[in-house]
Amino acid sequence: MTQLYEHQIQALGSRERAALVNSISGFKAANLVGTVSADGNTNLAIMSSAVHLGSHPPLLALILRPDDACQHTLENILATRVYTLNHVNESIYAQAHQTAARYPRDVCEFEATGLRAQWEPNFAAPFVAEARIRMGMTLREHQKLTINGTQLIIGEVATLSYPQDSVNGDGSLDLASAGTVALSGLDSYYRAKRLGRMAYAKPELSPHHID
């Protein structure tokens, strides 16, 4: 085992430090965030920071970093108060990754990457047509985290679409069967293979699989 103390992490070169620290939280969700500006320019950006906040009401949080390609996304979310989350799948991960490039404001990442914008009735942000699991989100809360200037965006699920054949018996979604990928670090994409599902944990029972 290699052990690093914080001063050693801080002393790494910035690229090596970013590569290392971005990988230590574990596997990450890979979502494309779709937005539109007040004057109608669509934007699409890959993000790995979606995290579950609660299911009643259904809330997800996102962390946006000010120094990356998310700046237009943040401005659009604050202007329109809606955005979409679209699971990156095996068929589109290379195009999804390309949305991280710093395109000028008037370049549409949909056109630049070949992903197709899909609009749904009564929802004012673009979905990714190629995504199999996608959500329309309404902004509920926004704050700048003073500790490092990142932005915490909390949204409520307004609409949710998924393939019916990816629904497990308990109502959860089988993300592997939907082709959803996992991300690690800044650039590594993974297919997932299920090891097992565990029964609800209780103190008086030993851990056991349900499939």
Next chain:
Amino acid sequence: MTQLYEHQIQALGSRERAALVNSISGFKAANLVGTVSADGNTNLAIMSSAVHLGSHPPLLALILRPDDACQHTLENILATRVYTLNHVNESIYAQAHQTAARYPRDVCEFEATGLRAQWEPNFAAPFVAEARIRMGMTLREHQKLTINGTQLIIGEVATLSYPQDSVNGDGSLDLASAGTVALSGLDSYYRAKRLGRMAYAKPELSPHHID
């Protein structure tokens, strides 16, 4: 495709809703959070909410839900201001899942699940000996999110250990080779198989793999 609007999600039974909404963010990190109370009782709890906040300084956030087995973890973090994050791997995922059971305060999840506590010099929270990637964290910030009562915990990496043979050329960690698992929903554990690593995205280049 099945499409649900928010009122339909809200109308689901609470277990089905929790199963569904917990799976929509995508794949999640699986970490064991190790803590100790002021009077010396160790605690271990699986959490799927670790998220990268920044690498300089190296910061990770956790969302703790007040209604689950995390209550003791939260109390311990606030009392001692230190905790550990330990990647769940393929060899220990069943035991790791069992830490979610609501054990009484004086029951040690290490003993109850058979995982071994490991102490390091100058760090006052227990690590999981069986974990291959593990971090000692110092509490930097804590706030209750008023929107649903969840707790946002921001910690700084004080110490980081990993197998040297899991380091990629750019300094990132190869989580699959370290056996780190991904989690989906409340109970499904996955092995990861790398699809590819993508080059740094630039507007003037097409997306391309680097391995």
